Amino acid sequence: MNDIINEILFENIDRSSCNCKNCSSCRSRMAQEVNFAGIMPSVAPSEQEFEIIGTVDGRKRINSTHKVPFRWICRILASYRNPSNSKEIRRFIGTGVLVSPRHVLTCGHNIVNTVKFSGSKPKKVKAFKWEISPGMKDAGTRPFGTYPTSIAETTDSWKKHLAPGHDLGIIKLNTAVGYQRFKKIYNAKLGYWGSKSFGKGTRIIPFNQSSQNGKKMNLAGFPIDQLKGNGNQMYWDADYIVNTSPTASSRLFYYNTDTCGGNSGSPIWLTNTSNRSRFLIGIHTGPCIPVKGSDDCKNVPGLECNITDSAPKRTSNRGVFLSASVIDKVKDWIKNI
Numbered sequence: 001m002n003d004i005i006n007e008i009l010f011e012n013i014d015r016s017s018c019n020c021k022n023c024s025s026c027r028s029r030m031a032q033e034v035n036f037a038g039i040m041p042s043v044a045p046s047e048q049e050f051e052i053i054g055t056v057d058g059r060k061r062i063n064s065t066h067k068v069p070f071r072w073i074c075r076i077l078a079s080y081r082n083p084s085n086s087k088e089i090r091r092f093i094g095t096g097v098l099v100s101p102r103h104v105l106t107c108g109h110n111i112v113n114t115v116k117f118s119g120s121k122p123k124k125v126k127a128f129k130w131e132i133s134p135g136m137k138d139a140g141t142r143p144f145g146t147y148p149t150s151i152a153e154t155t156d157s158w159k160k161h162l163a164p165g166h167d168l169g170i171i172k173l174n175t176a177v178g179y180q181r182f183k184k185i186y187n188a189k190l191g192y193w194g195s196k197s198f199g200k201g202t203r204i205i206p207f208n209q210s211s212q213n214g215k216k217m218n219l220a221g222f223p224i225d226q227l228k229g230n231g232n233q234m235y236w237d238a239d240y241i242v243n244t245s246p247t248a249s250s251r252l253f254y255y256n257t258d259t260c261g262g263n264s265g266s267p268i269w270l271t272n273t274s275n276r277s278r279f280l281i282g283i284h285t286g287p288c289i290p291v292k293g294s295d296d297c298k299n300v301p302g303l304e305c306n307i308t309d310s311a312p313k314r315t316s317n318r319g320v321f322l323s324a325s326v327i328d329k330v331k332d333w334i335k336n337i
Contacts, residue, residue: 052305053256053316059228059235062220066143066184068200069278070234071135072098072193073267075222076171078110078127082117090115093231095221096132096171097267097280098192099204100334101178104132104171106265107285107320108158111169124162127152130171134190136222139232143184147173153337155329165249167285168320170333193267193280201277202269206324209253212270212281213244219257219284221266225305231262242316246296248289251323254296254316259284260305268319282321287314 062070074096082088092113096106110130114122130152134144154169178192191198218238224231243254259266268282288297298315320326 052258052260052313053239055301057305058239058258059223059237061228062234062236063137065135065137065234069193069202069267069269070220070236071144071185071190072202073135073220073234074098074104075133075136075231075234076104076106076110076265077131077133079129079131080113080115080125080127082120083123083125084120085117088117090117093222093224093262094264095262095266095284097265097283098134098178098190099170099194099280099330100192101176102173103334103337104173105267105283105330106169106171107283108154108167108169109162109285110265111152111154111171112159112162114162126159132171132173134177136232136234138229144177144180144182144190147175147177149173151337153333163249164285164289164318165251165320168283168326168329170330170337172337201275202280203277204280204322204327204330206322206327207270207279207281209321209323210244212241212253212321215241215270217241217255217257217281218269218271218278219255219259219263219266221259221263221284223260223305224262225260228260228305243288243296244321246288246318247291247294248297248318251320251326252285252289252318253282253321254288254318256316258305259317280322282319284317284319286318288316288318290314 076094076096078092080090094110096104099105112126115125116122129148129150131146131148133142133146136142151172155166157163157166178190181187181189189198193202194204216238220234220236222231223235228235237258239256241253241255246252246254263284266284267280268284270279270281290297300313300315
């Protein structure tokens with residue numbers, strides 16, 4: 001449809017998920033411009049909250065996962081071993097984005113997390129294996145393959161203190177998949193977000209954090225809710241940034257984009273609709289964080305994204321903002337890991 005002008009301009013969205021009574025109204029909402037101005041895997045414990053903001057779930061399935069930028073968005077399956085029983089392994093689904101030929105940027109709790117094993121209290125554990133599937137369409141369709149690896153790193157502040165503003169990490173693949181060619185994209189190289197040669201106009205540059213308040217942003221990843229593919233299908237949403245200086249941490253920002261468990265590590269980007277360039281500005285980490293004495297995050301009624309969950313719903317979601325210092329840290333990881 002020619003009137004769909006934002007990220008949907010580039011993708012074939014499955015409109016069967018459009019459940020509003022007035023279909024033309026639903027299409028109008030979808031056409032809002034994103035202005036630049038063995039074990040069933042589950043969700044990581046740090047993200048076991050409802051994250052549908054308000055009473056309408058705006059997420060849409062991405063079917064053309066081989067197109068830009070969705071080909072670089074990766075489904076992550078992280079495996080954690082019980083330190084007290086090596087035979088017990090728990091697996092969690094997350095999301096990441098390819099930012100070099102072999103590096104996937106994600107959240108820290110897809111690497112180090114507090115995990116509840118049988119017969120014990122939650123323990124802080126680092127995963128021992130990650131399986132990375134770029135542009136995964138569904139459980140049986142992985143157009144760019146799956147790549148197991150055991151190499152990953154997160155920030156010291158996340159490893160030591162699980163500090164929300166430092167909930168960031170990187171996973172290194174054994175294969176430079178970004179340089180590989182695939183039939184699905186006419187034997188072209190896969191590329192990666194921010195590549196000058198193969199990035200298709202995507203960039204990773206620092207923005208002024210406070211000036212992004214009120215901007216509309218995109219987010220896509222692999223939510224685990226049962227009606228959205230159990231973490232095997234990619235979903236996208238766009239909504240407004242509502243707070244660029246939350247009380248919980250100056251490194252975070254809040255937004256109304258809908259997510260669920262499994263979206264942890266999802267890329268957040270702005271789109272310049274005049275030239276279709278895309279700017280990576282953050283990594284999704286979970287719901288907003290209530291702070292005593294502050295009203296910038298509250299528990300409120302809302303939709304349930306995960307019917308097995310019983311945690312409170314929040315007024316917004318949160319991500320780590322890619323400031324100049326954070327981007328420098330990512331560059332250091334890429335160079336040295």
